[in-house]
Amino acid sequence: MKIAILPGDGIGPEIMAQAVRVLNSLGEKFELESADVGGAGYAAHGHPLPPATLALAKEADAVLFGAVGDYKYDSLERSLRPEQAILGLRKELGLFANLRPAILYPELAGASTLKPEVVSGLDILIIRELTGDIYFGKPRGVRECPDGPFKGEREGFDTMRYAESEIRRIAHVAFQAAQKRGKRVTSVDKANVLETFQFWRDIVTDVHKDYQDVELEHMYVDNAAMQLVRAPKKFDVIVTGNMFGDILSDCAAMLTGSIGMLPSASLDASNKGLYEPSHGSAPDIAGKGVANPLATILSAAMMLRFSFGKTEQANRIESAVKQVLAQGLRTPDIYEAGTTKVGTEEMGSAVVNALK
Ligand SMILES: NC(=O)c1ccc[n+]([C@@H]2O[C@H](COP(=O)([O-])OP(=O)(O)OC[C@H]3O[C@@H](n4cnc5c(N)ncnc54)[C@H](O)[C@@H]3O)[C@@H](O)[C@H]2O)c1
Ligand SMILES: CC(C)[C@H](C(=O)O)[C@@H](O)C(=O)O
Ligand SMILES: [Mg+2]
Numbered sequence: 001m002k003i004a005i006l007p008g009d010g011i012g013p014e015i016m017a018q019a020v021r022v023l024n025s026l027g028e029k030f031e032l033e034s035a036d037v038g039g040a041g042y043a044a045h046g047h048p049l050p051p052a053t054l055a056l057a058k059e060a061d062a063v064l065f066g067a068v069g070d071y072k073y074d075s076l077e078r079s080l081r082p083e084q085a086i087l088g089l090r091k092e093l094g095l096f097a098n099l100r101p102a103i104l105y106p107e108l109a110g111a112s113t114l115k116p117e118v119v120s121g122l123d124i125l126i127i128r129e130l131t132g133d134i135y136f137g138k139p140r141g142v143r144e145c146p147d148g149p150f151k152g153e154r155e156g157f158d159t160m161r162y163a164e165s166e167i168r169r170i171a172h173v174a175f176q177a178a179q180k181r182g183k184r185v186t187s188v189d190k191a192n193v194l195e196t197f198q199f200w201r202d203i204v205t206d207v208h209k210d211y212q213d214v215e216l217e218h219m220y221v222d223n224a225a226m227q228l229v230r231a232p233k234k235f236d237v238i239v240t241g242n243m244f245g246d247i248l249s250d251c252a253a254m255l256t257g258s259i260g261m262l263p264s265a266s267l268d269a270s271n272k273g274l275y276e277p278s279h280g281s282a283p284d285i286a287g288k289g290v291a292n293p294l295a296t297i298l299s300a301a302m303m304l305r306f307s308f309g310k311t312e313q314a315n316r317i318e319s320a321v322k323q324v325l326a327q328g329l330r331t332p333d334i335y336e337a338g339t340t341k342v343g344t345e346e347m348g349s350a351v352v353n354a355l356k
Contacts, residue, residue: 010281011291012066018293018348038068038082065276111257128245174239182236260292320354
């Protein structure tokens, strides 16, 4: 079982070190190989996704990814910016299905900015389409505006598009996931305004015919954002496009107490996957030893479950995380009075010690 370890930038190396310690404490024989990615890839090899890193990711059985991004690279041309590394990996590896489970551990009910009764017992799964939409649509760029009231001015433009097969395959993932959970799918779109998302709604409705045991509702994205903070427990599985999924999953992260708690799996059709926390490189706290490593550790658990079928080992990690939270250990992002504040490394050690 070969795992590509791509720590990246900012807090990436700090949180990844803890996930690697946990993996190495399971008593399994994993072959771990690290490579530079993002700003670190650019600094060492002149490209955010160096060819050797991409080759390693392709050849490995799974990829564990930290985070990329650093404001000092924001003025580079787009193709050299750190974020291109994660976008390139998703596209090159065909990782179209992004699973972001937002679960509230009971001990963190008070860490959420929402009232405990609104979030306690929360267990929702956001399924974000990850290789299409306005993220990858062409053409895009800055040009001279060809017509209309702004003719002759410069304009920026992107293209939102979804092919039918892209919508079908993510809809199947969502309905099948719902069959194993609460049997409810909310498809989030903007069909009232956008052609792309009226098409999305029509195709999802058609795929639903194969899953009559699952309830399907459609919801506009603006309402979905509101419902996520009003009554998040009404959702079971949310399926949506790339951009709406990006935004809604950060919103859902806060229901769990902190974005430092939200893991993710990005899967291809054969469940080969890249696993990463949903958060970024957090430059504001990088190097301070205070980042929450639990989203990355929980992403490693998702890797064991989805890519290696090691359910028992995944459960061990998840139980260890529950135990450290029950012990009252908290990184600053989830700290509240009466608990014990710890740093990144201490949190990692606690999880390692709690593995049974
Ligand atoms: N997949 C990725 O690699 C990824 C995801 C999102 C953002 N980014 C990049 O990260 C950089 C920073 O972006 P941003 O500030 O918008 O988002 P961010 O997720 O990095 O940070 C947002 C806020 O959450 C906090 N935070 C994030 N992770 C945390 C953790 N594990 N523990 C405690 N606090 C945590 C940060 O301190 C910050 O206050 C940008 O360059 C962005 O492009 C990368
Ligand atoms: C860094 C960025 C490209 C990425 C995205 O927008 O997909 C991030 O925000 C995420 O959620 O993984
Ligand atoms: Mg995001």
